[in-house]
Amino acid sequence: MNSKDCFKLYSEMLFIRHVEEMIVKKYHEQKMRCPVHLSIGQEAAAVGVCHALLKKDRIFSNHRSHGHYLAKKGDLKKMLAEIYGKYAGCCGGRGGSMHLFDKSQNITASVPLVSSSIALAVGSALSSKIDNSKEVTVSFLGDGSVEEGIFHESLNFASINKLPIIFVCENNLYSVYTPINERQPIRPFNKLGEAHAVKSYVCDGNDVLKIYEITKKLVKNCRLNKGPFFLTLNTYRHREHCGPNYDNTIGYRTEKEFKLWKKKDPIKNFKKKLINNYHFNERQLEELSLKLNKSINKAFNFAEKSKLPTPDLIKKYIYA
Numbered sequence: 261m262n263s264k265d266c267f268k269l270y271s272e273m274l275f276i277r278h279v280e281e282m283i284v285k286k287y288h289e290q291k292m293r294c295p296v297h298l299s300i301g302q303e304a305a306a307v308g309v310c311h312a313l314l315k316k317d318r319i320f321s322n323h324r325s326h327g328h329y330l331a332k333k334g335d336l337k338k339m340l341a342e343i344y345g346k347y348a349g350c351c352g353g354r355g356g357s358m359h360l361f362d363k364s365q366n367i368t369a370s371v372p373l374v375s376s377s378i379a380l381a382v383g384s385a386l387s388s389k390i391d392n393s394k395e396v397t398v399s400f401l402g403d404g405s406v407e408e409g410i411f412h413e414s415l416n417f418a419s420i421n422k423l424p425i426i427f428v429c430e431n432n433l434y435s436v437y438t439p440i441n442e443r444q445p446i447r448p449f450n451k452l453g454e455a456h457a458v459k460s461y462v463c464d465g466n467d468v469l470k471i472y473e474i475t476k477k478l479v480k481n482c483r484l485n486k487g488p489f490f491l492t493l494n495t496y497r498h499r500e501h502c503g504p505n506y507d508n509t510i511g512y513r514t515e516k517e518f519k520l521w522k523k524k525d526p527i528k529n530f531k532k533k534l535i536n537n538y539h540f541n542e543r544q545l546e547e548l549s550l551k552l553n554k555s556i557n558k559a560f561n562f563a564e565k566s567k568l569p570t571p572d573l574i575k576k577y578i579y580a
C-alpha cells in the first residue's frame with residue numbers, strides 16, 4: 261500500500277479514537293444519557309474492513325458500533341446527536357449509541373440484541389444475490405455472539421446459498437466480564453465457520469494493513485460469487501465493557517494481560533510504522549490530530565446545541 265493510503269488508514273483510526281476519547285471526557289456531564297460501548301483498542305478492525313468496501317456495500321453492527329459506523333463514513337454529527345438523544349440524531353434521538361444507521365452510506369443497522377443483526381445481514385446478502393447487484397454485506401459480531409444459535413443458522417443459510425457476505429468476528433476475549441475460556445471449549449476459532457463449510461480466516465486484529473489486505477481479497481471473491489467468508493480478528497477492548505472508565509480493578513482480567521494488549525495498540529503501532537517505514541514525521545501526525553479534533557469539537561457542539569425531540573413525536577413509528 262502506498263504512503264498516501266496508509267496515512268488515510270491512520271487518519272480514520274485516529275478519528276474514531278479521538279471521537280471516543282471525547283465521549284470519555286464529556287460522559288460525566290450526564291448529557292449523554294444512553295449506555296456507551298467504546299471500541300477504543302479495536303479501531304483497526306473497523307477501519308481495515310470498511311476501507312476494503314465500496315459505498316454501496318452494506319454493514320451491520322452490534323452494541324459496540326461507533327467504530328463501524330465512522331469507518332463506513334457515517335455522519336459524525338448525526339451519530340453524536342443520536343448519543344445526546346437529539347432529534348437531529350440518525351434515529352431522531354430514539355435509539356442512542358447502540359442504534360446507529362446511515363442509509364446514505366449503507367450502514368444498514370446496528371442492533372444491541374447480541375447476534376440479532378447477523379440474520380439481518382444474511383437477508384441483505386440474499387437480496388444482493390437475487391438482484392445480482394454485486395454488493396457485499398459485512399456482519400460485525402463479537403466472540404460472545406458465536407454462542408447464540410442464530411449465528412450458526414445464519415452461517416448455514418449463507419453457506420448453502422453461497423451468499424456474498426463476510427462475517428467479521430472481533431474476538432476481544434470477553435463477553436462482558438466472562439473470559440472466552442470459561443464460555444467456550446478450546447478449539448481453533450475458524451472451525452466455527454468451517455463447520456458450516458464457510459471458508460474461514462484468522463488475522464491479527466490490531467494490524468490494520470493485514471486486515472485491509474485480507475478483507476480486500478474476500479470482498480473481491482464475494483463479488484465473484486465465491487462467498488460467504490468468516491474472518492476472525494483477534495483484538496482487545498481497552499475500556500470497561502460499557503461506559504467510559506477502566507474496569508481492570510474489579511477482577512475479571514489482570515493488569516498484566518491489559519498491559520500486554522496495550523502494547524499492541526493498533527494506532528500507536530501504526531504510527532511507528534508511518535514514521536519508520538513511510539517517512540512521515542511527528543509534526544505531520546500532530547497536525548492531523550489537531551485537524552481531526554477541530555472537526556470533532558464542531559460535531560460535539562452541534563449535538564449539544566441541537567433540539568430534543570418534542571413530546572408529540574412519541575407516537576411516531578408506533579403502529580399498534
Ligand SMILES: Cc1ncc(C[n+]2csc(CCOP(=O)(O)OP(=O)(O)O)c2C)c(N)n1
Binds near residue numbers: 406432
Ligand atoms: C441476546 C442478548 N443477550 C445478552 C445481552 C447482554 N449483552 C450485551 S453485550 C454482551 C456481550 C457480548 O460480547 P461480545 O459479542 O463478545 O461483544 P463485545 O462486548 O466483547 O464487543 C452481552 C452478553 C444482549 N444485549 N443480548
Ligand SMILES: [Mg+2]
Binds near residue numbers: 404431434435436
Ligand atoms: Mg467480546
